[in-house]
Amino acid sequence: MSALGTFIEKKIKVITTDGRLFVGKLEGYDNNTNLILTSTIERIFDLEEETEQIDLGLYIIRGDSVVCAGIFDEEIENSIQWTKVHGVQLKDTKNPF
Amino acid sequence: MLFFSFFKTLVDQEIRVELKNDIEIKGTLKSIDQFLNLKLDNISTVNDETKYPHLIAIKSLFIRGSTIRYIHLNPMLVDANLLQDASRREALANSGNRIGR
DSSP: OGGGGGGTTSEEEEEETTSOEEEEEEEEEOTTOOEEEEEEEEEEOOSSSOOEEEEEEEEEEOGGGEEEEEEEOHHHHHHSOGGGOOOOOOOOTTOOO | OHHHHHHHTTTTSEEEEEETTSOEEEEEEEEEOTTOOEEEEEEEESSOTTTOGGGTTEEEEEEOGGGEEEEEOOGGGOOHHHHHHHHHHHHHHHHHHHHHO
């Protein structure tokens, strides 16, 4: 479980089992992949509408709803105008094909 | 623990992971734990990035084992017969334990 240790105090993106995307600074985690994020935002992509960004602040994500978490290149991240990016809503992980 | 040990032999190899939310990710396997949580480096999504912008700019990705549907491996990296034998032996050993208790 030390895999997440390298992400600590860094900005990460988290995808949850219901298909949502959160971006925030990883303050802590445990064996069950419970995550503590600060300065969290949720980004909602749409194929036509502008991307919506919701400020959430401190967020604790329960481990069983985490799909993946990644550290990203902040230079690339900041160079992207996220409101102009379009995308589909991710599926959840419970879809029976 | 067999598959944990098996995946440990694949560290630093390129693998493709298909998740239960239908996303497919290619990357270099960097670490694995007992839950089969993975860490991949240099990831790229197999899906169309213009439709799935969620993973843009990510360098290193932790994937929770419980959300993985398939792991696609290069057949050259796997001795399927050896793995089959080992998993039978482990299953046998486990059933023996249960009778013992």
